[in-house]
Amino acid sequence: MPRDTRTAPLALIAAGGTGGHMFPAQALAELLLAEGWRVKLSTDDRGARYAGGFPDAVERSIVRSATTARGGILGKLTAPMKIGAGVLSARAAFRRDRPGVVIGFGGYPTIPALSAAVTLGLPRMIHEQNGVMGRVNRLFAGRVQRIACGTWPTDLPGGATGIHTGNPVRQAVLDHAAAPYAPPGDGVLHLLVIGGSQGARVLSDVVPAAIAALPGDMRARLRVSHQARAEDVARVTAAYADAGIAADVQPFFTDVPERLAQAQLVVSRSGASSLADITVIGRPAILIPFAAATGDHQTANAQALAEAGAALIHPESVLDAPGLTRDIRAILNDPARAAQMAGAALSLARPDAARRLYDLVTEIAR
Structure with missing residues (x-):
């Protein structure tokens, strides 16, 4: 009989727009689905280009986000407003369909989902793929319950403790x-x-x-x-x-x-x-x-x-x-x-x- 997904727990995966972030996110999504979870992916337009390998059962949402680390003066000035709009949108979505956990894989498109999870008190964690923690993961390192590390050792912010999981690979690998x-x-x-x-x-x-x-x-x-x-x-x-x-x-x-x-x-x-x-x-x-x-x-x-x-x-x-x-x-x-x-x-x-x-x-x- 087909699984009834109406009562299945929801995992919200947030990942930035490169293969380095998206491929391990895809690997976790595949396993979550196999274990009976519902899965949603939150990313930006660039990340969506690397989401083609995600299972069809994963619901995609494109979020508004930005970074102050790149772009011209106008981009830097408007970035906080774009991020704020993305956070408000994520909070509204989470209230409609409350995730059981939010997992961030790095990259600025993860800011809205992780920020919303922090303000709503949702269980949350991050996965850092590299041996040096990225800017966005570093920002949230003190605000999550777990920090999973793909490369060991990983350079973490002071006071942060990581757990070496390795980097998930897709089923094709x-x-x-x-x-x-x-x-x-x-x-x-x-x-x-x-x-x-x-x-x-x-x-x-x-x-x-x-x-x-x-x-x-x-x-x-x-x-x-x-x-x-x-x-x-x-x-x-x-x-x-x-x-x-x-x-x-x-x-x-x-x-x-x-x-x-x-x-x-x-x-x-x-x-x-x-x-x-x-x-x-x-x-x-x-x-x-x-x-x-x-x-x-x-x-x-x-x-x-x-x-x-x-x-x-x-x-x-x-x-x-x-x-x-x-x-x-x-x-x-x-x-x-x-x-x-x-x-x-x-x-x-x-x-x-x-x-x-x-x-x-x-x-x-x-």
Whole structure:
């Protein structure tokens, strides 16, 4: 018989408009629904673009919010009014359909929902994906019942205590968890290049040149999947073609888990969700932290993988094609080392992160 949802508890998930916030939110939503909860997602227009993978049963609401950290003078002046309107709207919605718990995943679109939860005394918590807590989560760290941390250790505000849950991954990633790793050999070599949900210009500038400088026999066996910004796709595609390298270049891959499972090596930014996917599936990586990330949190994210021997870090400030060529060649020429790196990545995985987070949700909802 179909489940009667009229009396099911409601979880309100608030998440900002990037894949880094939305993917772990989606993972929790999938589990909440499976456990009999109703789920609503509160985000902004940008976040809605990354909500396509959420189950149809999740009700979406677009909130008005803003940030005073970016934009011109007019944007900074009008931001408080937009945030205030969003808070009032969230309070009204919560009174009509009272959530049993509100979970924030970071980003300024979470401000209205978390503010409304604070003023109405609703159970509330936040999940921080990165090794350095973001601005909005830092703002609410002292006003929630639980702080779940995806990366450990996490730099938290003074007096705040975090609980290491790991970063939840989507079911599509879990479907490939611990997929057997095929070390690089004499056959086809699959290389995946991912730059976060927006792609990354620096990866488009440097990575094709680095791969083009690999030995001819290695280039002939390479199959590259490269995620690039839409404006960079044509030139990146041409760069690979000029070097005689088979490459699939797209602005966004909908099948990243499958490509990860197939890959012998991953070249990636070190956003928290990307690293969660890499460790759950278990693949060697070369990581290029985004230099402008708030608090340099991508370097903090990458550190645990580097210390475990799962990844090499190339700081963006010194990134160049020759250094990248050297490390790609070294890993793909050493099957034993590549396999050891894959195993080290897998040792850091938290495939049960969504369940750990769900346990905290139900704990405070009681």
